[in-house]
Amino acid sequence: MLDSILEFIQSTGFVAMKWTDLIMITVSCVLLYLGIVKKFEPLLLVPIAFGMLLANIPLGGIMDPAKDGQPGGLLYYLYYGIKFGIYPPLIFMGVGAMTDFGPLIANPKSLLLGAAAQLGIFVAFLLARALGFDLQGAASIGIIGGADGPTAIFLTSKLKPELLPAIAIAAYSYMALVPIIQPPIMNALTTKKERMVVMDQLREVSKAEKIIFPIMVTILCGLLLPAAVPLLGALMLGNLFRECGVTERLNNTAQNALINILTIFLGTAVGATASADKFLTVQTLSIVGLGLLAFAFGTAGGVLLGKLMYMLSGGKINPLIGSAGVSAVPMAARVSQVVGQKANPSNFLLMHAMGPNVAGVIGSAIAAGVLLSMLG
């Protein structure tokens, strides 16, 4: 009997615990704190952190693979949805169902700003290469600059799954930190006169335009870049559900039950990939640093093209809307609004910034497609 008891005690997590497990549990708690108290993208960070917590309880086995006929752990099975690239596009479908492309259609020049703000992706890619990451790892790190969770997770899960937790956490954290990261860069790169520019009101966009838009984007971008089809196609299908007016049931489910279920699955499964040996590395620190640079260069890229457009348009375009091109919808657009209003209290840039903001979503999905097609 004593043997059995001793054996049982051996099987408790306290006995089996290594100090790295303790650190990982602490990291999970810190992330929970950031998500819950600091409200860093809690919808993702809370499941990610909890998944990390569960997976790092010694002997808990929630991420154990199936073997010898024994079934695997819960999160091992949920992880298949990431491994097979199923969750990110379906989540993107829900994002599409929640996105109004109206401001972009009303002001299509926004697309250029959404393109310029992808600069951060490629700068971070180069820097990551310089730091010794391989091509796939560097591309996965670069995509943090796309400021789009599902895109980052989709690309990383295809190119470099072992970096998944670090990249997902960095991407979502910086998205939450956009109001802190962007303003200094925006102020440094623009003059007060530029920031004060009040833009013309946007034209009305008809229902027909909103319906044709997602179909057209799918066809055009799909033909130019087939690798972007899963992400962009799903985004646009969701948007079509939203706009076409005859699929309200599907629109509603895509942006509620379905996206929520998949967010829980995706978040916990991403978190569960953060085992100590993969996460407690110098690489993770590099990723955190490079992610920040990616956001910074993306912001700069957008603002600088904004300045150019300001000049070419004879001062009609406020360069502050360029920073919204990094996506991080709609935080980055809010930042443009806030910084603009500080320079000129009667300035309402929010809707103008929504154009580059949603263009940035398309832009980073395309960038992901290029990276996937060249390095996948």
Place this chain on the structure above:
Amino acid sequence: MLDSILEFIQSTGFVAMKWTDLIMITVSCVLLYLGIVKKFEPLLLVPIAFGMLLANIPLGGIMDPAKDGQPGGLLYYLYYGIKFGIYPPLIFMGVGAMTDFGPLIANPKSLLLGAAAQLGIFVAFLLARALGFDLQGAASIGIIGGADGPTAIFLTSKLKPELLPAIAIAAYSYMALVPIIQPPIMNALTTKKERMVVMDQLREVSKAEKIIFPIMVTILCGLLLPAAVPLLGALMLGNLFRECGVTERLNNTAQNALINILTIFLGTAVGATASADKFLTVQTLSIVGLGLLAFAFGTAGGVLLGKLMYMLSGGKINPLIGSAGVSAVPMAARVSQVVGQKANPSNFLLMHAMGPNVAGVIGSAIAAGVLLSMLG
């Protein structure tokens, strides 16, 4: 570097595109037009058309199978739910949760009309054989006459998966066209005197009857025709959730979140099976033609038995309710109402036609069971 660029350009869809891809993309757009603007069963036709669009973008790979350890495309995975016969019964469960069998219970003679209207299935089956389709293909084409999407998709996915997109599109399109297809046939086969018949009010149906009904149907039909168990059993389980009064949560989810999620998955995956080599064939045109005939003969079968019942009942039964037996709930019942009211403005046939209408759902599930059991 130039090499890499050239290689990248080679990998765009524009370069890889064949003219058949272009036709498929155009077909998708036409279907989107029919779904969105003409409102042909948009909940199904929009996902089907978009799935077809995504799958036919050259090199998009959204329907590519997994191979050599590389995961497959999104719709390849979603297609498993059709291949394994999972989506159609679960969607049927939601349909059951939305169906009120009260009018059928109140007037059980409706069941005969629901049986007669299955004539179209078997006429189309014979005609398809005559045109050279094999037994499985002919049965799949016949089931279009059942006017029931999930049933048609379930049977076709088991018997002849390569005809899936054509049959699904034909079935849903004709269901939408019921108000155009049926009236001329109904008018041709009935006299004005018959169409003017006003029917007695239906009796009240008790809660107990509505609860016993789905259980009884499951047992009786299941024992008579085991192959109908997946479809009819799921339909009746959904109906039991609806009627039993103690599973409101499940009823609600079955007819909302669950059916919507599966409709998105089913629709896009069905659409994605429409590759040019399988879809751009003379067969597809034949299917479109045969489907129309199936609907027409089903309508005629229902109306003719209605005429017989009119005579046998001494003029108490309006033969127009017979056409509702093809199912296409509730469009066909509305058509009975509209045609009846044209002959006699004080005629309200809607509730009387709902009986044959829901009977037709059961009838075509049974017909599908027979075809599956004899040809599967």
Place this chain on the structure above:
Amino acid sequence: MLDSILEFIQSTGFVAMKWTDLIMITVSCVLLYLGIVKKFEPLLLVPIAFGMLLANIPLGGIMDPAKDGQPGGLLYYLYYGIKFGIYPPLIFMGVGAMTDFGPLIANPKSLLLGAAAQLGIFVAFLLARALGFDLQGAASIGIIGGADGPTAIFLTSKLKPELLPAIAIAAYSYMALVPIIQPPIMNALTTKKERMVVMDQLREVSKAEKIIFPIMVTILCGLLLPAAVPLLGALMLGNLFRECGVTERLNNTAQNALINILTIFLGTAVGATASADKFLTVQTLSIVGLGLLAFAFGTAGGVLLGKLMYMLSGGKINPLIGSAGVSAVPMAARVSQVVGQKANPSNFLLMHAMGPNVAGVIGSAIAAGVLLSMLG
């Protein structure tokens, strides 16, 4: 032609039916009656009974495994969610999202009562061994005394899947019968003076405590008993969604769409495992009897420790709240309330009983973890 017809008749369920099938169908109908008319946990019992009905229609094939490239039946696929241990933790997540641990945090002594009420599990385990069940079977039977459906199904599916339907049905039935099983035991073990005790009002519990609680429970219990991680972790994740205030979308979906979908899948699949050869055995009768004893001893365990706490606290604790420790949330707490009010009409024990009640959920998940870790 006659041959074909005869062959078809051979393939009907009527011809293939054995008398055991008829009994199983009858049993299903009795269970449907208990669920719908007697309202025994209908959300589970209706799907379980219907799954049993569908699976026992001869030749219906809804539980047939895939073989020779032919796909399996619907419930065969849905059963994978049980086999792989996926549904029970995710359902438990929804339960966590619906559970308010406030009364437990306000009165942590409740935890002792939630522990004592697990006595029934181990008494039933010993009795089941005495009756000749093997260790795994006895543990699965014991867990009925945990009065927690997902926990019972999770453990049984891992230890002794062939007992699944009997154990699930017994567990849910007795949970529904708690208002009949418990009061005599409670009255027999307590004096009227004890039952009349009015307890002090509970203190306010802050939001911070409610947020820290699920995280702390996960870490502490996970380290003490890693085998409890899937169930307890999921329960606590759901509770964190509920309490943290920043994941309302996930909370809402976890306790609605997701739990409902999985309940349908779990219920029908559990029911479908009830084939005649496994269910129509003396074992099933033993399980029904042992399950009742498990509930009775659990109740007694809780009440007896309640009596001890009554004495030690100098009469401040009403021993009736002990019986709520079996969980069966919130029925058992209601029973405490009702029995208490009979002895003293001005007695409101409901909130005090909710503490042991939710503690019992944690307690039986831990007990399941021990059994899984020692016998799995």
Place this chain on the structure above:
Amino acid sequence: MSNIGLYEWTVVLIGMGTVFITLIGLWWILEGFSVVAGRLARKKAEAVRSADLPPSAPAQAPVRASAGVTPEVVAAITAAVAAATGRGPSEIRIARISPSSPGLAGLNTPVWGYANRLAAGRR
């Protein structure tokens, strides 16, 4: 046409035959329902008459009428809405009318029906 042989006709015969046989079977059973329902209604009516009360109550209240909402009530509501909105009554659909308390009905609601309710009651 040579494709249509004996087997095809057998499929048609068995197919239409099974559909008719099954649905005729259902028909008969449902006729049985009718008879039983009719008898129950008559019994109730007699019981009411023997109690010297006018048989005004419907034999069996409709499903959701457990909530105590009669067709008259629905009519009243529809009329009220129609009056207030200036639309014809046929344009208005009342999705659901439910009593705010499920009374004793809920006594056996399972865990995830109740837990929430109690919790909500507390907050």
Place this chain on the structure above:
Amino acid sequence: MSNIGLYEWTVVLIGMGTVFITLIGLWWILEGFSVVAGRLARKKAEAVRSADLPPSAPAQAPVRASAGVTPEVVAAITAAVAAATGRGPSEIRIARISPSSPGLAGLNTPVWGYANRLAAGRR
């Protein structure tokens, strides 16, 4: 830095290049939208002017405004239900009031849009 070779720069070039080319393509097409939309708007304006009618009505009625149920209506309904059921108004909760016909829009609603509505209409 030796890791950054020709291939890396190619990735950057093709990457930023494709992003710009694609989005510039979209831009041009959307400018086309603008032109067409502008032309249609002008046509409409002219049509209105030629009909000598004040262009007061919005070109397109908003989708969700169709409900038109005021608090007064809700009060009326509640009162009606309360009167008819003999319960206090506070015990009655009206889950949703929605207009029954979405015009012609509904004509082609599929099975699971309609079946429900008809059923509800009957109850």
Place this chain on the structure above:
Amino acid sequence: MSNIGLYEWTVVLIGMGTVFITLIGLWWILEGFSVVAGRLARKKAEAVRSADLPPSAPAQAPVRASAGVTPEVVAAITAAVAAATGRGPSEIRIARISPSSPGLAGLNTPVWGYANRLAAGRR
């Protein structure tokens, strides 16, 4: 009974033992919660008293009360929207009123919390 050997009793012992040990551990920690919560409450009370204000407000407002939307507020909002859009109040239905910012809370809502709100605001 011969089946019940040493191992069975070990299972029972370890089982009940682990349940008790774990839940007693939780109990102690929760007692710690109580102590901390009590201390914080006392501090707050003192702070209030030292400010010479009656300690009438509850220490912690209930979670869901943050909404604080009275009928008057609804009326005011409806009127404001009506005035701003030039429609009659009866044409406006307020689906839900929720505080747009739970403090800083909303600042970091992710994509699919916000996009919708902005979009909705625009329509």
